[in-house]
Amino acid sequence: MRLGLVVNPVAGMGGSVGLKGTDGELLYEALRKGARPVAPVRVERFLRSLVEKGFQGVVVAANSSMGCEYLTSFSGELRYECLSIPAPGKTETSRDDTLLAVSELVKLGVDLIVFVGGDGTARDVLEGSGLRAPVLGVPSGVKMYSGVFAASPEIAAEVVMRFAGGEAGLEYVEVADVDESVLKDDVLSVRVYGYAATPVAEGYIVPSKEFASGSEEDKWGIAKYFVEEFMRDDTLYLLGPGTTTKAIADLLGVRKTLLGVDAIYGKTLAGLDLSESEVLNLIKRYERAAIVVSVIGRQGYVFGRGNQQFSADVLRRVGRQNIYVLSTAAKLSEIKYLLIDAGDPDLETALSGYWRVITGYGEETVKLVLPACCLDKYLGVKSSPHLSSPG
Numbered sequence: 001m002r003l004g005l006v007v008n009p010v011a012g013m014g015g016s017v018g019l020k021g022t023d024g025e026l027l028y029e030a031l032r033k034g035a036r037p038v039a040p041v042r043v044e045r046f047l048r049s050l051v052e053k054g055f056q057g058v059v060v061a062a063n064s065s066m067g068c069e070y071l072t073s074f075s076g077e078l079r080y081e082c083l084s085i086p087a088p089g090k091t092e093t094s095r096d097d098t099l100l101a102v103s104e105l106v107k108l109g110v111d112l113i114v115f116v117g118g119d120g121t122a123r124d125v126l127e128g129s130g131l132r133a134p135v136l137g138v139p140s141g142v143k144m145y146s147g148v149f150a151a152s153p154e155i156a157a158e159v160v161m162r163f164a165g166g167e168a169g170l171e172y173v174e175v176a177d178v179d180e181s182v183l184k185d186d187v188l189s190v191r192v193y194g195y196a197a198t199p200v201a202e203g204y205i206v207p208s209k210e211f212a213s214g215s216e217e218d219k220w221g222i223a224k225y226f227v228e229e230f231m232r233d234d235t236l237y238l239l240g241p242g243t244t245t246k247a248i249a250d251l252l253g254v255r256k257t258l259l260g261v262d263a264i265y266g267k268t269l270a271g272l273d274l275s276e277s278e279v280l281n282l283i284k285r286y287e288r289a290a291i292v293v294s295v296i297g298r299q300g301y302v303f304g305r306g307n308q309q310f311s312a313d314v315l316r317r318v319g320r321q322n323i324y325v326l327s328t329a330a331k332l333s334e335i336k337y338l339l340i341d342a343g344d345p346d347l348e349t350a351l352s353g354y355w356r357v358i359t360g361y362g363e364e365t366v367k368l369v370l371p372a373c374c375l376d377k378y379l380g381v382k383s384s385p386h387l388s389s390p391g
Contacts, residue, residue: 001057004105008117049157102128147173221361223247240293304341312344345373
């Protein structure tokens, strides 16, 4: 098997600092705010998992920080070839480099193109490939609304192995993205840009996000129940993005961003559109802290999609016992299990188990929460150590 690899080295950098992406000028704003690279860790986890699963093919990668730079750490474990795109010595890459690299991979006849990035990268890969090769995303963006992404880097490696062995069929799935130019105004505008062929193994590829599920009355009932039964005046509440959590702030008459993380203490506003470092500072300031998040429709994520301000460090400090999950019953009925992608496999595993979910006024249920890193272990599917190539 010849596996193409393209990495967006700046993907996901805006998440922890409270930005909603890294396209255009947002990258420079993320850098000014002290954002740290996310993609290098993600691609290294993907490649390490390929090695552990016994991948026997050849990885054909974009040059330098867009691919080959990471493969040098696996010399002797993975066979690989490097493109001359981007040009050697080029330090700042762009979408044009992605388009060129993907186009070259198609010309070379790779069996599958794996990219590391978010929805913006997915759009570029779709444009560059022109549906001439199947694609698979390793999630590394701030938001991943498209249906081309595996649940985690490790699961992406599992899907590659299954595809190589003829055990994963191809399906056409949505490639969607938000208009980042209006995100600063707290406006969520999403459109489908096209459809990409993606290898699909049941439970391993996350479907595209659902943008509406459950009535406003359902969300209002959840908010009213949470405020009456769970809110304490001596606790700092960190509200994640979404219309369900926003209903809590609306009920209290407190301002809340639709797409950001905000804080309430004593039923008054304590912080608006917070970054990870601001969240950590507030946790240090207040004796008690709790996190309130809603479930992403169809995808099932509670952490790791659009709320990266709730980092592994934040989750450890708050503790599972102080995390509240909200979801309308309609949304939850379409999801088999919930997922955590915190960027820390050990923490994800420690947090897994059955969680209580508030679904209405006076209504609660329990739902299984699984670690995105290790989903294959929980679903009971293992790779053969040496799957054969499809050609």
